[in-house]
Amino acid sequence: MIALYPGSFDPVTYGHLDIIERASQLFDKLIIVIMENDEKKPAFSSSQRKELLEKCISHLPNVSVKVGSGLTVDFAREHNCQVLIRGVRAVSDYEYEMQLATANMTLQPDIETIFLLARPQYSFLSSSTAKTIAKNGGDLSKFVPEIVAEKLTEIYKISEGN
Numbered sequence: 656m657i658a659l660y661p662g663s664f665d666p667v668t669y670g671h672l673d674i675i676e677r678a679s680q681l682f683d684k685l686i687i688v689i690m691e692n693d694e695k696k697p698a699f700s701s702s703q704r705k706e707l708l709e710k711c712i713s714h715l716p717n718v719s720v721k722v723g724s725g726l727t728v729d730f731a732r733e734h735n736c737q738v739l740i741r742g743v744r745a746v747s748d749y750e751y752e753m754q755l756a757t758a759n760m761t762l763q764p765d766i767e768t769i770f771l772l773a774r775p776q777y778s779f780l781s782s783s784t785a786k787t788i789a790k791n792g793g794d795l796s797k798f799v800p801e802i803v804a805e806k807l808t809e810i811y812k813i814s815e816g817n
């Protein structure tokens with residue numbers, strides 16, 4: 656069975672990577688898709704986000720990364736994915752995730768959303784938290800892998816210089 660893990664991954668954090676490792680053990684194949692979303696102004700381009708994700712998952716042979724646009728369920732159908740994976744951190748994620756999963760279920764009843772609970776140490780970790788820490792020169796080592804931390808530090812140094 657092929658599962659799809661959609662998200663913004665702007666940038667990938669240890670929380671995402673934990674979900675990726677766990678989902679990769681549950682399914683034959685896992686496709687991570689960076690969904691382009693006009694409503695969000697990302698810090699990293701989709702190709703930068705893809706490159707970072709690819710470096711972080713190189714030890715997982717059944718995982719691949721793609722960039723997509725449009726509806727997640729359409730992407731899932733085109734790539735033969737029967738399952739959507741989402742991570743749930745706190746109660747605050749619940750309403751948004753329920754809205755998305757219900758819409759996807761209505762659009763495409765054959766595709767199931769499966770939620771994986773965030774590991775406690777990552778349950779307050781988001782890409783925005785990592786960006787805020789980077790902007791303010793904080794220690795990123797518990798939040799994102801080294802290569803991601805380097806890129807985050809780089810982009811905020813550049814924007815400070817402007």
Ligand code: ADP
Pocket residue numbers: 661662663664665668669670671674740741742743744748772773774777778779780781782
């Ligand atoms: P989106 O913009 O689609 O919410 P994100 O990249 O922020 O994209 O997140 C993708 C998915 O990963 C979402 O289901 C989100 O709840 C989940 N997620 C994000 N951070 C974590 C974390 N620290 N632990 C577990 N799941 C997470």
